Amino acid sequence: MSISQATVDVCNISEVSTNTRKAAKSNLNKNVIYLPGTDCAIKSQVSLSGHTSYRVGGPAEWYVAPRNIEMLQASIEYAKEQQLPVTILGAGSNLLVSDRGLPGLVIGTRHLRYSSLDPDTGLVTVAAGESIPSLAMEVAENGLEGLEWSVGIPGTVGGAVVMNAGAQNGCIADILVSAQILLPDGTLRTFTVEEMGYAYRTSKLQGSKLVVTQATFQLQPGADPAIVTATTKRNKEYRLNTQPYDKPSCGSVFRNPKPYSAGWLIEQSGLKGFQIGKAQVAPRHANFIINCGGASAGDIFSLIHHIQSHVQEHWSIALEPEVKMIGEFLAI
Known part of the structure; x- marks a missing residue:
């Protein structure tokens, strides 16, 4: 190792x-x-x-x-x-x-990159700046199971650990062993998965001054690399075929208000293709907002609020954004 x-x-x-x-x-x-x-x-x-x-x-x-x-x-x-x-x-x-x-x-933090994996134990330690899709392919090629679901998540390990990223019934909380955290006083401390306070798409790190520097995952060793790689590639193809990755987006905009999916609620509200400025509800997947070219953050912000008010009016459900909005936005 x-x-x-x-x-x-x-x-x-x-x-x-x-x-x-x-x-x-x-x-x-x-x-x-x-x-x-x-x-x-x-x-x-x-x-x-x-x-x-x-x-x-x-x-x-x-x-x-x-x-x-x-x-x-x-x-x-x-x-x-x-x-x-x-x-x-x-x-x-x-x-x-x-x-x-x-x-x-x-x-x-995207330049904080290194990785270490043990094909015998399935333990994988990676820096916060490593790409999740790249990591998913790397571990698959080494016969490690457990990250096949993550190949379509366009983020880094650090962000995935903070938000408990997930897809296809898998999430970071299922495989995380520990995370190395930089504290506000400049010292490093290791947090166990139990200390992370994980829930659906969130953790105790969100909104805090704690910074993820690396994470250790427990994957399942001993699988056929060809089979795991094929599964991972199929998951990637499925995401590419069902979600609009041809234009800039942030991935899913809203959390799913169980038992519904946010995309279904938005689509049933007649908002697929709806546009404000150059920001559009994606025709391919209604829980994506895409930048059609030249959109402003204000366009996207306004569209998020329009969707929320429309779904609230039609379904009496308050959609909660999954995307994190930072900086000053004009009140709507």
Whole structure:
């Protein structure tokens, strides 16, 4: 069992803490800041539209993409020294960022990548920035069962752990052993699955200042790699054939209000194809809102509220968004 990780310069936390106090005012006037002793760059006014699957969103006041845990710790320490609010951004696949952008420091975790798997025990440890679909294919090719359902989820491990991502009657809570969490004070702690407080599409981490850095899953070893890979590929093809992945979206917009599915309620309300600006209820799957090209976050936000009010009127059911909306939006 081995872990591979790209070699990079490591931030020294105590050095960062001391030097940032001295350079606080001058640093914040620069367009690019390098944390002392590293090539870890914090950039100003970075558009977030390229960092979300919706392809919308205004600029981050400051943006950094650390490549290892030490750089992540240093970035959070820097934000603390500068009294900047912090937003953690993975693949941006379950996110709607305001057109006005986000204040403070946005930390992108998609470059935190490494994986370790043991084909004998089925234990798999992966960094928060690893792609869920890529991980599903990797473990399948090694004869490990348990992630076949996840191949169509367009997100990262970190985001999946936080929101208890799921599909086809499977979810993260079913396979998670533990998660390594970065606490607000900069220290790392391992949380067991019992400590995560999992429920349908949520965990105790949502809305907190706790940051997932890696996760360990228990999969089932000993399967025929060809069979597991074939099943995983079939699941991917099914998702591609039934859901609109040809245009930018965030995946499912609303949680399913059991015993109904949100998509069925929206479709039966006559909203398939309904459009506000360049945001549209997908004709292929009504629980998707797609960016038809040039949509704003405001268009999508308005369409979400229109759907909610329409379904409430027709079915007396309040649809709860699964997509996380961050930043300032105009009240509707």
